[in-house]
Amino acid sequence: MKEHKGRLAINWEIGVGKSHNIDDVIEAAVNGDFYDLVVCLEPTRLLIDERRWIKNPPPGIKIVNLKPRPKEKCGPQLDQEWSKFEQKGLGLLGREEICGLCKRKKCFWPQQYGKALKHTRAVFATQAHLERSPFFIEQLKKWTEAETVLLLLDEAGFICKPLRRKISFQDIEQFHNALRIYAQKAKKSKKIKRWLYLLKVLLKAITRDLQSAQWTFFPLSPGQSIKLQKIGHKLYGDGFNFIAYHLVQFGKSIVDSRERHKTGGISYAIQPFVDCNVIIYSGTAEHEFLKFRIGKDFANPFEKYQFVHRGTVWYNIASRLGTRSFFTRNALQILDFYAQLIGERISQGKRPLLIAKKLFIQICVDELNRRLKDFGYGHIKVVIAEKDTDLSSKKVVPIINYGMIGINKFQDFDCAFCLTGYYVNERVANSILQDIVASDRHIPIKINTGGIPRRRTAKIINHKDRFYDVAKLAQMALSQQEMDVVLQAVGRVRPYTKPREIITFQCSSHPRMDYSREFDNIGEARSYFSIPSRKAHKTATTKEKIEKARGEGFNQAQIAKKLGLNIRTVKRYWS
Structure with a gap:
């Protein structure tokens, strides 16, 4: 890690021993005190359950397995209510109004984040956390009070997740209205005044305005957020989306990706923020494409090695x-x-x-x-x-x-x-190829299938665009998808x-x-493979049955009757 400045891509094929190595690296990093915190992000919960320290937690070391909300324990009615809150970004309000009234006082879920993570040495979670929140690692670092962090990403499927986010005009307008009401009670808050000003400008800004470096939304405190969620939900009910987190992301997004749409909404692209040591394990991701999607380079020490069984x-x-x-x-x-x-x-x-x-x-x-x-x-x-x-x-x-x-x-x-x-089609390929720039800068691509043997190729439509990075990355995006x-x-x-x-x-x-x-x-x-067609198989089977019946002493008429065949069919195979 030191030799390669803390960024490694391990391109071992599936089954070579990636999972064992992840477990070994976690143990060595924590037990050797090389890092204050190790974060292991897996594509699925099944893979988390296979991790060595999840199966056998080490004594004296605080590890945390971040689990999803236990829907079955919530029950059908509360789960339905919670689902609405989650979809609208009203998590804090849900914890207060639903979890606060829940009879299950020992439920792990509401308390697993925040202060509960203090001094945790290893965190296991799904990659969905990083997909939803690009600053998830920074948040964990803050909660655990860690100074040095190692992030382990098992498989690189997350790089195929679109980086573009959208906020509708209605959501901006409703949030602005809720903020105006809250501002009357928080007149002395400079942060709230700043938010009000930015939202007022945001409602009228055009694409050129959005692509300015001046859009900085400082994160709201939990107290401010819960009050705003209550006001917004009271005003608009289930129609209210709490977009504060999205606006913070917008302020830190790729400037050239921002745009205003005809519907009045805005969109932007933001890459995962992983300002720590990272090891990505993937036997299938192209190194150049990985670098492109994450926005940082990685050393690939096993680039010239290939694992293959001779008997395959x-x-x-x-x-x-x-x-x-x-x-x-x-x-x-x-x-x-x-x-x-x-x-x-x-x-x-x-x-x-x-x-x-x-x-x-x-x-x-x-x-x-x-x-x-x-x-x-x-x-x-x-x-x-x-x-x-x-x-x-x-x-x-x-x-x-x-x-x-x-x-x-x-x-x-x-x-x-x-x-x-x-x-996949061009639209899907483009979703991970040109989602980091505004639509007016998209370069049209086309996927063709041809040649002997047939191959799929993704190319730019206009030859004059051949010098752009898109021309080089299009085939990589198609292969990755x-x-x-x-x-x-x-x-x-x-x-x-x-x-x-x-x-x-x-x-x-x-x-x-x-x-x-x-x-x-x-x-x-x-x-x-010497596999006959259905017709050839039927012919061979019929002939075999006729020959078997003939060997048993049946004549042609008897065979035709026994097998339900036309007499002419029997004669055709009579030899």
């Missing part, structure tokens, strides 16, 4: 049939191929994990189970994998959707088969550290290795 074979079907536009009308031939391949692998004692776009999960389950039965594998059942799904039977084949990360239930499976591809998601999904079976069979369905190259073999269409894949 990785196939790819570079066909458009896996796209949303083409999958539905071609699902039958795609699932015919996979049903037979699944049946063969189960017969060989192997366990496949299936992956599909969430939109098509149910179609894949229904059609695969129907086809498995048609092809003579009725004892095999495809099921949607959920948290408590029983996978003890090897005849059960789980299917997950793209986007599932951090689940280690499938690390002993032998295969991962992608039944569909995973693609598409191939990163695919690699995370197939990574559940640990193809980099164990011998696995992988079939992806993408018009994209693997960012760090060559495919073992690539197919331009389903037909080529079917031929390579």
